[in-house]
Amino acid sequence: MEYAVLVDPAKCIGCRACQVACKRWNNRKGESTTFNSEWTNPPKLSFNTYTHIKFKLEYNQAADETKWRFFNWRCMHCKEPACMHACPVNAITKYEQGPVVVDTNRCIGCKFCISACPFGIPQFDTVTEKVDKCTMCYDRVAHTNEPKEPACVQSCPTDALLFGPRDTILQKAMERKEELNGYVYGDIDNKPLGGTSFIYVLDTEPSAFGLPVVGEQLPTSVPVLKYSKFLLIPAAIGGLLYLISWRKRRMKEKEE
Amino acid sequence: MDRRDFLKLAGAASAGSLILGDMLKLVKGQTKPSEATSQKWENYTVGERTPSICPYCAGGCGLMVTTLGDQLVEIEGDPIHPINGGALCSKAAAVFQLVTSDRRLTYPMKRTNPNKGKDEDPMWERITWEEAYEIIANKVKDALTDFPYKQGDDYYYKGKDNPVAWLGSSYWNNEECYLGKKLISLLGSTNVEHQARKCHASTVVALANTFGFGAMTNHIVDAKNSKCFLIVSNPAESHTMEFKWVQKAIENGAKVIVLDPRFNRSGSKAHIFARFRSGTEAALFLGMIRYVLYEKPERVDWDFLENRTSAPYRTDGTGPYSDWKEEASDSIFIKLKNIVAPYTPEEVERIAGIPQAKFIEVIDTFSDPVNNPGNIYYSMGTTQHTNAVQAIRAQAILQLILGNMGVPGGGINALRGISNVQGSTDANLLSHLIMGYRGPPRDVGEIRRYQKWKNGGGPGTSADLDADAKKRGGNTSVGRVTYPWASIGDAETAGKATEFRYDDRHFPTWNALEYHWGVYVGTWPGVDPDNEPVVCDLPVGFGNPIVQLFRAINDGKIKVLICNGENPAVSVANANLVREALSKDSLFLVVNELFETETAVYADILLPGTTQVERDGSITNTGRWIQWRWKAKNPPGECKPELTYLTELYWKIREVLKSVGIKLPSEKYEEEHAGVDIKKTIGTADVQNNPELCWPSRFVYTDGFSAEAIYKEYGAKSIIVGGVELPQSAANVLYKNSYDPTMEPELNGILPKRRDPTPVDLEDAKYGYFKNWAFSWMLNQRVLYNDKESNAGLKTFLVWFATAPNAWLGHTLDKAALWSKPLHDPSKPATNPLSQAMPLHNEPLESPDSDLATQYPTMWDNRYPVTVGTSTDYPYVLTTFRLAEHMQAGAMTRNLPWLVEAHPSMFVEMSKELAGEIGVNDGDDVVVKTARKPEGIVVKALVTDRIQPFTINGKTVHEVAMPWHWGFKGLSTGPSANEITIDSVDVSANIPEVKVCLCKVEKA
Amino acid sequence: MPQAKEVPEKKYPPDVDYSTVLKGMNRVSLLDTTFHTMMGILLITGLVIDLLGPWLGGWLHPIREYAHGYIGALFVLVFAAYIGSVLGKRKTRTVFTVTNYVDLVFYIILIVTGVTTASINSPWIEWFPGIANVLSPLVVYAPAIHVVITYIWIAFSIIFPGGLLHGLASTYLIAHLKKKTKIVKTREE
Structure with missing residues (x-):
């Protein structure tokens, strides 16, 4: 069965439980960070930070109204993951339950996935020289009997992250969309790379949250990368033809 | 190139095309296996699960610990726990790292550098536990050698003069807190304090004087029943799981109002957010009371006021009056109405800087009947002020007026800070209480009265009196002097109602302690208590509260301080003074x-x-739930469980003290009076004054050395000695009946161990009390003062503090006190709440506006000198706050990389306007100076819209705010906010005013 | 004066195999050998990674890291020296064709994208913390460009004799030219 997670920033209180729970389950190191006045810290995803909370503060001077948005950010776990298609060593697997996982034993650190991902998710580690990213806790989720929710979802106090069968989650997303008069990102309103396993329900435009516009198809660079090796075929044919003609010419020369 | 080469090349090309053919496989994408696993998952599935409770905030979230042998596999939220249901906050999610941290101490150490100071390396030397105990015991012996055990002819220790002091800890379990209190009390000291003084001391005074108990009235899970929240706290950050339930209420249509000097993470979820200047909570709430009483009288719950509060009575105690709502009745209600009259929206705006329209919107929403029941959440923002007791009383009165008390979804909810701070407060690791909010004997007069009480009291035959005396361990000889009043009626006739109330409240606890601690309190032999010498093993008199304790150290009066799980060098206001005290040569410090x-x-x-x-x-x-933690694994290295440490430490101290003749006063009495053997006879049993028999607990002899053994005496329902049941079996009256061997035998009768989330009845199911889960004091009552709760425990108001004039109470305690125990000082002007028993606004000691400071003079304990700055030198208001990712003084979070990365450094938040005025950019280093530390502390500037300037009394006032978690040790270091906060304390609760002072901010 | 070796001017191409070419090249210019050897290694490892990835998987990690990565880094330096020496000499410039100049463009693209891709690796990121920032806009495209350009270059150099064939041919030519020069010199003597 396919599962999904509903991300509901309107319910998020920015406590970063997900950020820490993720590090705990996945045994990730704490990073050495510096003061960040925005509070998003670690400021970027990394090999050791699969997920973090982004903080966005908006202030309307005239109305003296403050909006402070927090939202969980990590791999979207696309249906057709660009990273997977870009990987030259098949180190990335899409599980039928939803998770897209990098097998770091197979990873060779070529960074093709980094360049392919339209969300900027996979992260290269300079110590191990490998790439890693959120696994959607595939070791908890990808079981035919009773999957266990990902660590981030389990830890969320306000159900701003909700795990369940994809159909149920989509239904919930529709309900919340109506309540918020908002927008669903990841499915329904748009389907980045065929639809994602983490689905956002937003009270406003995705751009307000800094979410990129991603088409349903793989970004052009991925098939180009993937199919470029077929240039070897015309090259081989061309080379063969060239050699044949060259040999003919030589034979002729010899005869002469 | 010859033919051979050519063929080679051709071969390579064909091999290449083979590869290309294979490549088609790639185009289809990777296989999609359905089963996955990892080492962690494997360990997790086979590991053993042990339930525990989170050690960080007081939310009481359940943890589920998975272990493989002694290897820790995972610590996650307990999925069946009714509070968190598997969820955790960032701190709780990091408990795994707390346990496994390689920064933990793993063996005892002694200092070899004689110089003490912030920058002095202690040059630790590893020692054994036995060596450590030996050193400590000898230091205690040296300190106590000349400490008088005899005052005149009476044998007792003066608790405050005792040179041995104890701190901590709210991070300890109840049994450990109880044993800590037992230990220090057996040394004859009331110089014992802990975190609670700094956080909710004012709550205890304010709420106990209004309702009966100084505790949160409803549980955090009860928030789901609320229709409206008035939050003067920051639960999203400080008590994250609280917001799980607020969120549920929001989904049910509840409104959230957040009031705070700065916009915070709780504010981000508020329907209405309003700013106010720190230190003006009392004015705000008095203004709200005024608004309801004057503008929306139809919203007042008149029935509630009439039936369950003191409103229809007069302050002289007469009543109830049927015309109590009329001016002529001079009722307490009319007094209240007159006192709040000046707090109009205009005045509130002038004082607090909250725009009138916003203020009206706030109270209009909160008092609107469609939003009932409404719920007030508050914590440090309200409690850490010199007028905190007034502000909290004002909140409590507002809830009484709206009838929001004693109902699910209502209440006034003091969010406690540390995981077991409610328990450690109940165990009274405090200088003015002994156990269960019962005081220590304050003077010999009380002890003499207590002896009479033990001797039996009231009308009756001699046999009845003897039976009474036998229960209490008193004297049963003919001709003994007995307690003079049998009932409150008798006492009132004799004009001694106050004494009676006090005795009725305190004596059963002393009696329980006599038995449980193996001590003697009374006169000897007890026949003529008025004239015999007093022999009291409990320390007499109140000790030094926290700020004063460090002054006493500075004066050389405290020679040994045993500090457990507490970090006063960061957490106490004006930490400079604390650090100076801790550096003293005259102090021996154990941590x-x-x-x-x-x-x-x-x-x-x-x-x-x-x-x-x-x-x-x-x-x-x-929310007063007593829950059980089970041990999941052995501690690393030589770390000793706290119960073992306490037990062994006491044995060693006792052994060393006895070797030089330092003993309990009763033992000294026996020593000096040949042939005297002080013992009580309870029923048919002789109970010796001998702590050895009771240390750590009498139950150790039947149950073995365990936390259970200690819990049993702490919360017992019934203890039978010599054939009679003790008048109070539990050492802590609040916990009584939580050990009941007739219930849950498989849990050994310890009800806090219950883990059954199913409801006990339909009402429980409807409101979600979880009455089968753990136990709640009092008597498993889940919503305090809820007279409709099924399977109720103690459901009435219980205002004991009926000191003169107290007659209005009549014979019942069940009235919430609009007019409370007067914090009475007739010498103060009538505008000062010290002369009143009703709250008023008072400016903080450092007020930014001199007009307001004159009009609303500060009420503080001015016996102790405090360095005060003026608004000319220090124009900005400074407040402190907490972050979700850090805990209090930071030891348990600033050592964990997972939390340090989220907030790696100390900062100060300021408005863009202020930053512009002083030429500071976001991220610059700034110096924040106050009168306590004119050289200031250097921190990062966080210039943000979350803070806006106020208009106070017509003038612009800037406020800045800084988190207070930092210090100079740990993975993340920085200056402590408390190096510059003010150490002025409230007069009735002794809580330091750390939430507001004046400062100056400059570019570094 | 000994009789000079007979110059097989008429015989084209001469009877040489790869080892002769390499020996000759090595004798003529060490830089040349290094350049071509490294280029060969990079091309082969690159192709192995891209073509055999699905089968070899994690085995390729050290190949990517050392054989392709570190040698690639050295190659950048060798390339700079080599191209300097080649373009610095009139003699060598004369044998440059359009194909060679197009090749140069390919090399530069491969080098820039290669360096960009590697810029977030250690130790470069520690040594040149600024480099990743400067190249960061390129990071997203660099690996794709690197691979695609390689294949285009292979195709290009086979169809328009550059690259592989060019390498072999020019190697031969250079060796040949050198020999010729020597012989010319000998004659002059």
């Missing part, structure tokens, strides 16, 4: 900690503590 904290740097002996998953015990959360 028991998980990490080397800022306080530990000053220690002479540093002992390694254990984390909460490494020991058994009970813990009381902010």
Whole structure:
């Protein structure tokens, strides 16, 4: 069965439980960070930070109204993951339950996935020289009997992250969309790379949250990368033809 | 190139095309296996699960610990726990790292550098536990050698003069807190304090005087029943799981109003957010009361006021009056109405800087009947002020007026800070209480009266009196002097109602302690208590509250301080003074900690503590649930469980003290009076004054050395000695009946161990009390003062503090007190609440506006000198706050990389306007100066719209705010906010005013 | 004066195999050998990674890291020296064709994208913390460009004799030219 997670920033209180729970389950190191006045810290995803909370503060001077948005950010776990298609060593697997996982034993650190991902998710580690990213806790989720929710979802106090069968989650997303008069990102309103396993329900435009516009198809660079090796075929044919003609010419020369 | 080469090339090309053919496989994408696993998952599935409770905030969230042998696999939220249901906040999610941290202390150490100071390396030397105990015991012996056990002819220790002091800890389990209190009391000291003084001391005074108990009235899970929240706190950050339930209420249509000097993470979820200047909570709430009483009288719950409060009575105690709502009645209600009259929206705006329209919107929403029941959440923002008691009383009165008390979804909810701060407060690790909010004997007069009470009292035959005296361990000889009043009626006739109330409240606890601690309190032989010498093993008199304790150290009066799981070098207001005290040569400091904290740097002996998953015990959360923690694994290295540490420490101290003749006063009496053997006879049993028999608990002899054995005496329902049941069996009256061997035999009768989330009845199911889960004081009542709760425990108001004039109470205690125990000082002007028993606004000691300071003079304990700055030198208001990712003084979070990365450094938040005025950019280093530290502390500037300037009394006032978690030790270091906060204390609760002072901010 | 070796001017191409070419090249210019050897290694490892990835998987990690990565880094330096020496000499410039100049463009693209891709690796990121920032806009495209350009270059150099064939041919030519020069010199003597 396919599962999904509903991300509901309107319910998020920015406590970063997900950020820490993720590090705990996945045994990730704490990073050495510096003061960040925005509070998003670690400021970027990394090999050791699969997920973090982004903080966005908006202030309307005239109305003296403050909006402070927090939202969980990590791999979207696309249906057709660009990273997977870009990987030259098949180190990335899409599980039928939803998770897209990098097998770091197979990873060779070529960074093709980094360049392919339209969300900027996979992260290269300079110590191990490998790439890693959120696994959607595939070791908890990808079981035919009773999957266990990902660590981030389990830890969320306000159900701003909700795990369940994809159909149920989509239904919930529709309900919340109506309540918020908002927008669903990841499915329904748009389907980045065929639809994602983490689905956002937003009270406003995705751009307000800094979410990129991603088409349903793989970004052009991925098939180009993937199919470029077929240039070897015309090259081989061309080379063969060239050699044949060259040999003919030589034979002729010899005869002469 | 010849033919051969050519063929080679051709071969390569064909091989290449083969590869290309294979490549088609790639185009289809990777296979999609459905089963996955990892080492962690494998370990997790086979590991053993042990439930525990989170050691951070007082929410009481359940943890589920998975272990493989002694290897820790996972610590996650307990999925069946009714509070968190598997969820955790960032701190709780990091408990795994707390337990496994390689920064933990793992063996005892002693200081070898004789110089003490912030920058002095202690030059630790590893020692054994036995050596550590020996050193400590000898230091205690030296300190107590000339400490008088005899005052005139009476044998007792003066608790305050005792040179041995004890701190901590709210991070300990109840059994450990209880044993700590037992230990220090057996040394004859009331110089015992802990975190609670700094956080909710004012709550205890204010709420106990209004309702009966100084505790949160409803549980955090009860928030789901609320229709409206008035939050003067920051639960999203400080008590994250609270917001799980607020969120549920929001989904049910509840409104959230957040009031705070700065916009915070709770504010981000508020329907209405309003700013107010720090220190003006009392004005705000008095204004709200005024608004309801004058503008919306139809919203007042008149029935509630009439039936369940003192409103229809007069302050002289007469009543109830039927015309209590009329001016002529001069009722307490009319007094209240007159007192709040000046707090109009205009005045509130002038004082607090909250725009009138916003203020009206706030109270209009909160008091609107469609939003009933409404719920007030508050914490440090309200409690850490010199007028905190007034502000909290004002909140409480507002809830009484709206009838929001004693109902699910209502209440006034003091969010306690540390995991077991409610429990440690109940165990009274405080200088003015002995156990269960019962005071120690204050003078010999009380002890003499107590002896009479033990001797039996009231009308009756001699046999009845004897039976009474036998229960209480008193004297049964003919001709003994007995207690003079049999009932409150008798006492009132004799004009002694106050004494009677006091005795009725305190004596059963002393009696319980006599039995449980193996001590003697009374006169000897007890026949003629008025004239015999007093022999009292409990320390007499109140000790030094926290700020004064460090002054006493500075004066050389305290020679040994045993500090456990507490970090005063960071957490106490004006930490400079604390650090100076800790550096004194005259002080011998013992610190028991998980990490080397800022306080530990000053220690002479540093002992390694254990984390909460490494020991058994009970813990009381902010909503008064007593829950059990089970030990999941052994502690690392030589870390000793706290119960073992306490037990062994006491044995050693006792042994060394006895060797030089330092003993309990009763033992000294026996020593000096040949042939005297002081013992009580309870029923048919002789109970010796001998702590050895009771240490750590009498139950150890039947149950073995365990947390259970200690819990049993702490919360027993019934203890039968010599054939009679003790008048109070539990050492702590609040916990009585929580050990009941007739219930849950498989849990050994310890009800806090219950883990059944199913409801006990339909009402429980409807409101979600979870009455089968753990136990709640009092008597498993889940919503305090809820007279409709089924399976109720104690459901009435219980205002004991009926000191003169107290007659209005009549014979019942069940009235909430609009007019409370007067915090009475007739010498103060009538505008000062010290002369009143009703709240008023008072400016903080450092007020930014001199007009307001004159009009609303500060009420503070001015017996102790405090360095005060003026608004000319220090124009900005400074407040402190907490972050979700850090805990209090930071030892348990600033040592964990997972939390440090989220907030790596100390900062100060300021408005863009202020930043513009002083030429500071976001991220610059700034110096924040106050009168306590004119050289200031250097921190990062966080210039943000979250803070806006106020208009106070017509003038612009800037406020800045800084988190207070930082110190100079740990993974993330920085200056402590408390180096510059003010140490002025409230007059009735002794809580320091850390939430507001004046400062100056400059570019570094 | 000994009789000079007979110059097989008429015989084209001469009877040489790869080892002769390499020996000759090595004798003429060490830089040349290094350049071509490295280029060969990079091309082969690159192709192995891209073509055999699905089968070899994690085995390729050290190949990517050392054989392709570190040698690639050295190659950048060798390339700079080599191209300097080649373009610095009139003699060598004269044998440059359009194909060679197009090749140069390919090399530069491969080098820039290669360096960009590697810029977030250690130790470069520690040594040149600024480099990743400067190249960061390119990071997203660099690996794709690197691979695609390689294949285009292979195709290009086979169809328009550059690259592989060019390498072999020019190697031969250079060796040949050198020999010729020597012989010319000998004659002059």
